[in-house]
Amino acid sequence: MRPSRMLATSALAAASILTAALAGAAIPAHASTVSYVALGDSYSSGEGAGNYYSSSGSCDRSPNAYPVLWAGANAPASFTFAACGGATTSDVISTQLSSVTSATTLVSITIGGNDAGFANIMETCVLDSTSTCEAAVASAEQFVQTTLPGRLDTTLNDIRAKAPGARIVVLGYPDFYDTGAWFCLGLSSADHQALNQGADTLDSVLAAAAARHGDPFADVRGAFAGHELCDGSGWLNSVTLPIDSSYHPTATGQKNGYLPVFSAAA
Secondary structure, three states, rough: OHHHHEEEEEEEHHHHHHHHHHOOOOOOOHHHEEEEEEOOHHHHHHOOOOOHHHHHHHHOOOOHHHHHHHHHOOOEEEEEEEOOOOOOOOHHHHHHHHOOOOOEEEEEEEOOOOHHHHHHHHHHHHOOOOOHHHHHHHHHHHHHHHHHHHHHHHHHHHHHHHOOEEEEEEEEOOOEEEEOOOOOOOOHHHHHHHHHHHHHHHHHHHHHHHHHOOEEOOHHHHHOOOOOOEEEEEOOOOOOOOOOOOOEEEEHHHHHHHHHHHHHHH
16 A cells, blocks of 8 residues: 555544544444443343243243344353343342443343333233223323333443443334334224334433433334334234234344344444
8 A cells, every 4th residue: 555545544544533532432342352231121132033042931031132143243251141021120120230240341221111011001902992002002101201210210320330331222112013004904003103102202211311321322213114013024023912022023123123223332
């Protein structure tokens, strides 16, 4: 390479690093120095993605979940898969937080849906009338806007206290339905809109909590756009009975929806 070209390339690289630093972006360390802990609920454990580890019991931890896929692709120095299906903020604090230490450098978490009772809401929407579904979602939104922020603050504060130097990535939830689809079996269009609005409200509260604590919020709704329920190439499980896997990402949703968004934030 010619000296002039080498100087230009070096200047460009230096400018890129400076720009990233000024923008507050993290300059990634070598993966071999990363100590990663995956916390949270079923969207992080991989419920709905199949092939669960037998040792995970009712937590339904899947090798197809985005934390496992990220660890497999990046070979961190250590990886602890603590996420558990059905977990609430209090569960994270009482049973998962022990996995986080002062040596932890990266944490991922999806949380809040179970605090708001969205599993019961989805079951209500599947089994009952549209008016009952809408009332259940509205009640959950009220909880999410008034009570959940304090719980999220406590959870993020406790994680930070255990791992002062960690990058804590808060991931959101996808919209469930493509409300613009011309035909969709199952729930009414009003139900679809109500459930999407509930997910959007939850994501807004999660994003605000992450911002309060200076942590990145990884919004997966854009990645799932065009792949919600009622789309031909959906990345979410449709309504099933029992309802546990319903509205959860498939293995493809974890790989093509959650993984790239988390990778960009991590």
